[in-house]
Each structure stands twice: as C-alpha cells, then as structure tokens.
Amino acid sequence: MNRYIDRLNQKYGINGHILFKTMTNDYPPCAILKSDFSTCKISLYGAHVLSFIPTDAVDLLMLSSKAVYKRGKAIRGGIPICWPWFGPNAADRTLPVHGFARISEWQVSDSGINQNDVPFIKFYLQSDEESKKYWPCKFRLELTVMASSSLSVSLTTFNKDFQDMTISNALHSYFNISNINDIEITGIEDTEYIDSIDNDKKKLQKGPLRISGEVDRDYINTENDCFISDPGLNRIICVSKQNSKTTVIWNPWIKKGNALADFDHDGFEKMVCIETANAVNNTITLKPGGRHTVSTNIQQTVWK
Ligand code: TA6
Numbered sequence: 001m002n003r004y005i006d007r008l009n010q011k012y013g014i015n016g017h018i019l020f021k022t023m024t025n026d027y028p029p030c031a032i033l034k035s036d037f038s039t040c041k042i043s044l045y046g047a048h049v050l051s052f053i054p055t056d057a058v059d060l061l062m063l064s065s066k067a068v069y070k071r072g073k074a075i076r077g078g079i080p081i082c083w084p085w086f087g088p089n090a091a092d093r094t095l096p097v098h099g100f101a102r103i104s105e106w107q108v109s110d111s112g113i114n115q116n117d118v119p120f121i122k123f124y125l126q127s128d129e130e131s132k133k134y135w136p137c138k139f140r141l142e143l144t145v146m147a148s149s150s151l152s153v154s155l156t157t158f159n160k161d162f163q164d165m166t167i168s169n170a171l172h173s174y175f176n177i178s179n180i181n182d183i184e185i186t187g188i189e190d191t192e193y194i195d196s197i198d199n200d201k202k203k204l205q206k207g208p209l210r211i212s213g214e215v216d217r218d219y220i221n222t223e224n225d226c227f228i229s230d231p232g233l234n235r236i237i238c239v240s241k242q243n244s245k246t247t248v249i250w251n252p253w254i255k256k257g258n259a260l261a262d263f264d265h266d267g268f269e270k271m272v273c274i275e276t277a278n279a280v281n282n283t284i285t286l287k288p289g290g291r292h293t294v295s296t297n298i299q300q301t302v303w304k
C-alpha cells in the first residue's frame with residue numbers, strides 16, 4: 001500500500017497543499033487538501049469527503065467516531081455519494097441502499113491548485129465487472145472537490161452506454177451542529193415534501209424547520225439554498241446547490257440513531273443531513289453520450 005501512496009504523492013501530491021496518507025490496513029488511502037483557507041480530508045473509498053474545516057473554525061461536517069472503514073461498508077458521516085440510485089433499489093431490495101458508488105474504490109485522475117491558491121482534486125469511477133454485479137449500465141463517474149473557505153463538491157455522470165440511463169443521486173452531507181434542539185433550517189419554506197416517516201405522504205413545509213423528533217423528508221422540485229442557523233456554534237451553514245431538484249433532510253433521532261452501530265451514542269443530537277439530491281420525481285435520464293453534473297457548495301458565516 002505504501003508504494004501506492006508513494007505513487008499517488010509523486011503524481012498528484014503538491015507540497016503544502018495535497019498529501020495522500022494511509023487510513024487503515026487493507027483500505028484505500030485518503031487525500032488531505034490544505035490551504036490558508038481550510039483543511040479537507042477525503043477517502044478514496046467512495047470518494048467520500050470526511051471533513052471540511054475552514055481555518056479558525058469547527059468542522060462543518062459530522063463524522064461518526066464509530067464509522068467503519070471496511071470495504072463493503074459505507075462510511076457514516078461526511079458526504080456519502082448516493083448513486084446510481086437514492087434509497088433502496090426499487091427493482092431489487094437486495095442491492096445496496098443508496099447504490100454502490102459509496103462502497104467502491106475510486107481512482108485519482110487530477111489534482112492542482114487554482115489561481116487563488118485553492119487546492120482541488122478529481123476522482124473517477126467507471127463501470128467494470130464489479131459494477132455489473134449491481135447495475136448493467138456502462139458509465140463513468142467523476143467527482144471534483146475544491147476546498148477554499150467554502151467546500152465545493154461536484155459529481156458528474158457520463159452515460160457510456162448505447163441506451164438511455166435513468167439515475168437518482170445525492171451528495172448526502174452530514175452537518176456538524178451544536179445541538180439538534182437549538183438549530184433552525186430555512187430555505188425549504190412553502191416547499192412540498194414526501195414524509196418518509198408518515199407513509200410517504202406529500203406535505204407542504206410551513207415556515208422554517210425546527211427538529212424535535214425523527215425527520216426524513218424529501219423536499220421536491222426545489223433548487224433553493226438551505227441554511228442551518230446554529231447559535232450554539234455561533235454560525236450559519238449555507239448549503240447551496242446546482243442541478244439538484246431535491247433536498248433531503250434527515251435526523252434519525254434517539255431510537256433509530258442509537259440502533260445504528262456506526263452512529264455515536266446520542267450522535268443524533270450533533271448532526272443533521274441536508275442532502276443535495278435528485279430523487280423521487282426528480283430522477284435524471286441521460287441519452288447515450290450524455291452527462292449530468294450535480295454540485296453542492298458548503299460554507300459558514302459567523303452568526304453575529
Ligand atoms: O437521508 C435519507 C436516508 O435515506 C434515510 O432514510 C436514512 O436511511 C439515511 O438515508 C441513511 O442511510 P444509510 O444507508 O447511510 O444508513
């Protein structure tokens with residue numbers, strides 16, 4: 001593995017800005033993006049952003065201390081990539097929930113620093129015998145991560161097949177908050193949502209969202225920015241997005257949260273997911289040769 005990491009650092013490492021490191025035995029390495037603006041850590045397993053810490057700030061992302069770093073298991077926290085389907089596979093419930101991109105080993109295709117000294121890195125995943133176990137289509141996936149004072153994550157799907165390709169996807173971001181009882185989420189007011197914990201009933205969001213129990217909602221036909229106001233950490237986190245028509249908001253609350261072995265005990269109190277997605281009625285169909293890029297941009301402003 002060290003030879004692999006040495007090769008990655010020779011080819012894609014940049015002194016003081018991009019470094020590849022071991023994560024754990026028999027597991028892909030991670031990349032560390034560092035600049036005056038922030039530090040960002042990404043696992044090559046799942047091309048999974050694990051943390052994003054702006055300078056002089058607290059991590060914007062929540063990563064479970066009980067996350068499991070083993071092949072075949074998605075990492076709990078950070079920004080899992082849900083692709084080529086969001087949630088369970090409607091046609092075959094035995095397939096991995098949220099698809100297989102987040103439980104695949106990605107490769108590095110490019111890295112650099114832009115004219116503003118902002119480091120970026122590109123990963124790719126393409127169809128092979130392994131992916132055919134889950135999905136027959138020929139594809140290429142690219143993920144680009146740029147870490148300045150804000151975090152930009154873009155996922156591009158290329159249809160390399162001879163037939164149309166219909167996907168749903170999500171950048172399933174877990175946000176680090178002071179306490180679930182004290183935050184308020186705006187940006188989804190007057191938006192229809194599917195309530196996954198109330199028989200998938202379609203409802204309308206009235207006013208800002210405050211969470212006092214399990215929440216699992218797919219807000220549909222919305223391209224709005226969302227904001228997490230967190231007085232406890234004296235910050236507002238802004239989640240903006242491009243080419244995403246669904247915003248998923250999830251908190252498992254006590255019972256479901258504590259039932260997840262890779263969730264910290266009472267970890268639900270310190271997290272909320274605001275997911276940049278295309279799901280439910282907002283699926284994407286690509287013609288052969290077509291492409292689609294969904295992006296999310298995450299940053300904080302000091303509350304007052
Ligand atoms: O965030 C929406 C959701 O689909 C929830 O229903 C919950 O299952 C969550 O994703 C986490 O899924 P995971 O497979 O990562 O445990």
